[in-house]
Amino acid sequence: MSLEQFNIIESTLREGEQFVNAFFTLDQKIEIARLLDAFGVEYLELTTPCASPQSEIDCRAIASLGLRARTLTHTRCAMEDVRRAVGTGVSGVDVVIGTSSYLREFSHGKSIAEIIGMAQEVVGWLKTQSVEVRFSTEDSLRSEPEDLYRVYAAVDQMGVDRVGIADTVGIGNPRQIYELVSGLHRRVRAGIEFHGHNDTGCAIANAFAALEAGASYIDTSVLGIGERNGITALGGLIARLYAVSPALVGKYNLPLLLELDRLVAGLVRVDIPFNNYVTGFSAFTHKAGIHAKAVLNNPSTYEVLRPEDFGLTRYIHIAHRLTGWNAVR
């Protein structure tokens, strides 16, 4: 497993921009990018320059900020798109194509052989440029694993840096992800990336299963914002890994999580969910008497995350009848 050497591909500025309420200005994007960089994410993924003239400007501007995080932009598998992507000065290009029968029939209508042909042209050219190359297949969970593996093996031979699995509709469960990533891990030498939507509540668990199975790159966004109800939330992934060992996330500036969640929530005009990982208002509250008493004695009895490691404090409710005498020492 790659829990010790994982990387975050932070996609608030790409997947997050696909959230229904997200309309970031360049200044706002720069503010988000700088704060994510200060937090310590390894990569920032940016909306394709092909989306609009403004997204091209934004992409160039963020690529030239001189951040510690590497910048990536996300494009369809087309020569015109990747040429513009490279032209923005990003460190890497994330190419994506649809392989599921749903997408082949209703979206772009290509066969697997055609997909590999398109990949060959696009990846072949990208390899002549000095950029990291990632190739992923949209809707991987509703694709035939054999189809997927054929595509991945082909792009792996072309020397891509990463291959990506995308649970585009949020249908995957952890055992499936573990299987699919394990199979891929045996077949390619490229790094493995996982991108998962949260429609059925598994985006964090699936990302974790992917890491256990050999992936080392996880896509996140702040508060999980993205298409529909979004993807693996940055804070949620951090909480999950922290529970295995705080050392795994020691490379990040954890107290900035609250600022990140607040910044993005404000920009997209939502409230931080009451039950949000780490930063929701109820995350470190304790109510029932038996809990309150034990937490007063030793917080780890009922807490796996230490609020102080995130610059936060706990709240022990002691005035309600559920609390009982136990809360009073």
Add this chain to the structure above:
Amino acid sequence: MSLEQFNIIESTLREGEQFVNAFFTLDQKIEIARLLDAFGVEYLELTTPCASPQSEIDCRAIASLGLRARTLTHTRCAMEDVRRAVGTGVSGVDVVIGTSSYLREFSHGKSIAEIIGMAQEVVGWLKTQSVEVRFSTEDSLRSEPEDLYRVYAAVDQMGVDRVGIADTVGIGNPRQIYELVSGLHRRVRAGIEFHGHNDTGCAIANAFAALEAGASYIDTSVLGIGERNGITALGGLIARLYAVSPALVGKYNLPLLLELDRLVAGLVRVDIPFNNYVTGFSAFTHKAGIHAKAVLNNPSTYEVLRPEDFGLTRYIHIAHRLTGWNAVR
């Protein structure tokens, strides 16, 4: 796996009452109970009558409503408590005791042999009453599996109806839950229940893993409310199972989910999270052009949940630059 024969133990009126903002009156509890019953959950779990004179009144009142759902109350493993529990007229008693070294040291301070001794007395008496008996071990994920299995084997021999695994601090991940439940499934004839907190984002995935491994009872609450950031959300579990097959949740009245989420959110004074499963405002929104176009052609390209099955509608955003020409047919 027990996906076809699972039962929901709806704990909004027990775990949910431990949510920091929850102070339900009896009338409010009755309203919640009736709506959950109309939705079709199999069981309602109620706060122990030992918490206060009012909780005893509430428990009796709900047990005597004549609902289709069976009523359970939740008690510590003590004779005094289970006597009062049975006295309320509920159909079953959910007994819980701590087995983890954290809880043994800092909360009640008992050894495994003492725990089994206490269980014997309490379960022995409960078996003379005509109630369902459930025995669970708090903080099961930080307990030694061998300790757990000893306790479960002992209560299984006494004839309990269900044994419960509780991820009290939300530290478990799906592979661990799968392992633990599989091991238990081989050792007991009693039904298996799973209760999981969501601190690290796995409560839904863990519940699903438990079902895959042989559990057939899952604890939920509306919006997931409970201690800290809560437990497996009712709507989230429904979404997860629906994604496997809508038939699995065909026994529930799905369009009531929105009413349930709204009712409980209002009573505990929180907003439904923007990204909530099924009922969050963004759950059925589509923005990027390629998504919008494909969803117009065939919704299942980018949707695993059909909004109409939940009495809801989708929203396709077509006025933004990310949408592009693709959205316009």
